[in-house]
Amino acid sequence: MLKNIQFNKIILALFIIGIIIISGMGVFFINQLQTLNEKLQAGQVINIEELQNKTLVVLAVAGISFATVGILTATLLSKFIIYPINKLIKSAEKITEEDKSGEKKQKGKKGSGAQDLENVFGLMTTELKDKLSEVSTQKNQIETILLHMTDGIIAFNMKGEIILINPAAKKFLSIRPEDNTFEDIFEKFKLDINMEKIIYLESWTSTEQRIQVEDKFMNVFFAPFKNETDRPDGVIAVIQDITEHVDLDNMRKEFVADVSHELKTPITSIMGYADTLLEGEYDKETQTKFLNVIATEARRMAKLVTDLLTLSRYDNNNKIIQKEAFDLGDLVKKCQDKLAIEIKKKEHKVNCFVTADVPPVYADKYDIERVVLNILTNSIKYTKDGGEIKIYVGFVYNDAYIKVFDNGIGIPEEDLNRIFERFYRVDKARTREMGGTGLRSFHC
Numbered sequence: 001m002l003k004n005i006q007f008n009k010i011i012l013a014l015f016i017i018g019i020i021i022i023s024g025m026g027v028f029f030i031n032q033l034q035t036l037n038e039k040l041q042a043g044q045v046i047n048i049e050e051l052q053n054k055t056l057v058v059l060a061v062a063g064i065s066f067a068t069v070g071i072l073t074a075t076l077l078s079k080f081i082i083y084p085i086n087k088l089i090k091s092a093e094k095i096t097e098e099d100k101s102g103e104k105k106q107k108g109k110k111g112s113g114a115q116d117l118e119n120v121f122g123l124m125t126t127e128l129k130d131k132l133s134e135v136s137t138q139k140n141q142i143e144t145i146l147l148h149m150t151d152g153i154i155a156f157n158m159k160g161e162i163i164l165i166n167p168a169a170k171k172f173l174s175i176r177p178e179d180n181t182f183e184d185i186f187e188k189f190k191l192d193i194n195m196e197k198i199i200y201l202e203s204w205t206s207t208e209q210r211i212q213v214e215d216k217f218m219n220v221f222f223a224p225f226k227n228e229t230d231r232p233d234g235v236i237a238v239i240q241d242i243t244e245h246v247d248l249d250n251m252r253k254e255f256v257a258d259v260s261h262e263l264k265t266p267i268t269s270i271m272g273y274a275d276t277l278l279e280g281e282y283d284k285e286t287q288t289k290f291l292n293v294i295a296t297e298a299r300r301m302a303k304l305v306t307d308l309l310t311l312s313r314y315d316n317n318n319k320i321i322q323k324e325a326f327d328l329g330d331l332v333k334k335c336q337d338k339l340a341i342e343i344k345k346k347e348h349k350v351n352c353f354v355t356a357d358v359p360p361v362y363a364d365k366y367d368i369e370r371v372v373l374n375i376l377t378n379s380i381k382y383t384k385d386g387g388e389i390k391i392y393v394g395f396v397y398n399d400a401y402i403k404v405f406d407n408g409i410g411i412p413e414e415d416l417n418r419i420f421e422r423f424y425r426v427d428k429a430r431t432r433e434m435g436g437t438g439l440r441s442f443h444c
Contacts, residue, residue, distance in 0.1 A: 146166040147167065149168055151239060152171070152172045152173065152218075152238070152240075153168070153236070153237070154185070154236070155225070155235070155236045156195065157234045158199075158232065158234055160181045161181055163234065169237075169239050172213065172216070172239045182195055193207065195235055198222050199224045199232045200232070207223075208220065208222075216241060217242050217245075218239050218240065218241060219242045220240075221237070221240070222236075222237050223238075262304055265297075266300050266301040267297075267301065269294070270297050270301075273290045273293050276290060277290055322364055322365075323362055323363055324362070324365055325361065325362050326360060326361060326363075328361045328368075328393055328402070329354040331368060331372065332352055332391055332393050332402060333352055334369075336376065336391070338373065339380060347386045348380060348383060348385075348386070348388070349387070349389070350388075350389045350390075351389075351390050351391070352393070353392050353393070354393045354394070355392055355394040356394045356395045372402060375402075379404055382406075382408040382409050383406045383407060383408035383409075387406060389404065389406045390404070391403070391404050391405075392404075392405075
């Protein structure tokens with residue numbers, strides 16, 4: 001059937017060409033007849049032989065033109081219409097044959113006119129819709145992933161223009177609506193990098209740059225991407241917020257410096273007083289005074305090392321937690337009794353109130369005691385002599401709580417978010433004078 005359609009197309013094209021040629025010949029002969037009639041009326045002699053020759057020439061030219069145009073038309077139809085259609089049909093048949101679920105249908109269609117162009121195009125349309133639906137689904141998935149990624153993504157074409165950007169990148173780099181190119185975004189950060197280096201230099205196949213945006217730190221990873229012919233097609237930039245890592249690194253450096261200082265101070269004192277005792281003879285009272293200083297500094301250093309070891313065990317999850325049921329009110333009162341000497345020295349008024357019937361608490365008793373002692377010690381230290389401290393132990397819903405109120409010097413608001421940092425102290429000189437290290441263990 002398809003072949004008949006193709007043959008009919010050729011016949012139709014030749015028929016149209018023949019009509020055009022015949023029409024042209026008709027116009028020619030009409031003109032000749034008019035000329036002949038004019039000559040007869042004018043009494044001129046008519047050369048019959050010349051007229052026959054002209055007619056033969058016209059017929060020959062028309063025949064040759066018809067044959068030439070017909071051959072060219074058939075060739076062009078075959079090359080630009082029939083051949084592509086045949087190729088399209090074969091491709092469609094191949095696609096439908098590969099359809100796992102349509103093998104039987106394919107055989108049935110072949111047996112009942114599978115060569116029909118309309119059926120083939122119908123199959124191709126179905127396959128095309130499926131492919132477009134699959135591509136659309138994948139596109140939506142990629143857009144959803146980019147939309148909700150915590151890292152920023154920016155893609156630039158070879159001209160440096162943005163072709164893709166997600167909300168995280170806009171937020172991290174504070175990108176303005178008018179920032180539409182690679183230079184617009186990264187030039188303000190004074191980076192030693194440009195599109196040409198990333199794309200064409202082998203040593204810059206991928207590179208990382210750290211930039212600071214206000215109080216945030218970003219790590220930007222640049223890499224070229226290629227098209228289907230393996231040629232450079234643009235650059236992609238991946239932005240990661242590393243502010244937390246930078247802060248942790250700074251805390252680590254500060255932690256090491258503080259620990260070194262805290263250990264160096266008592267060691268220096270111990271060495272100084274010990275050398276002084278060894279250099280000469282001192283009376284009993286002086287020796288006792290020096291030895292007390294040495295003992296105090298040694299205990300301070302031992303406490304610091306103990307705290308560091310405890311923190312190390314918590315960080316490495318090596319701390320064995322031994323839970324047991326105990327009375328929280330009794331524990332707090334015992335902690336108060338342990339600090340009775342310090343309370344008496346500073347003449348503080350300390351009261352403990354159990355505001356509700358607190359059920360037994362199931363936790364690591366030793367760790368809870370460390371927390372309570374730490375808070376009470378700080379409250380005693382940083383409250384002026386003759387101060388007032390109130391302790392409340394209560395129970396709300398399923399939560400037991402301990403509250404400590406004092407009229408001490410307090411903590412400035414700008415330092416509240418750092419009180420759980422190791423070795424952080426609001427006033428280091430004053431804290432060191434009072435024997436504090438800044439270490440806290442609130443793991444329960």
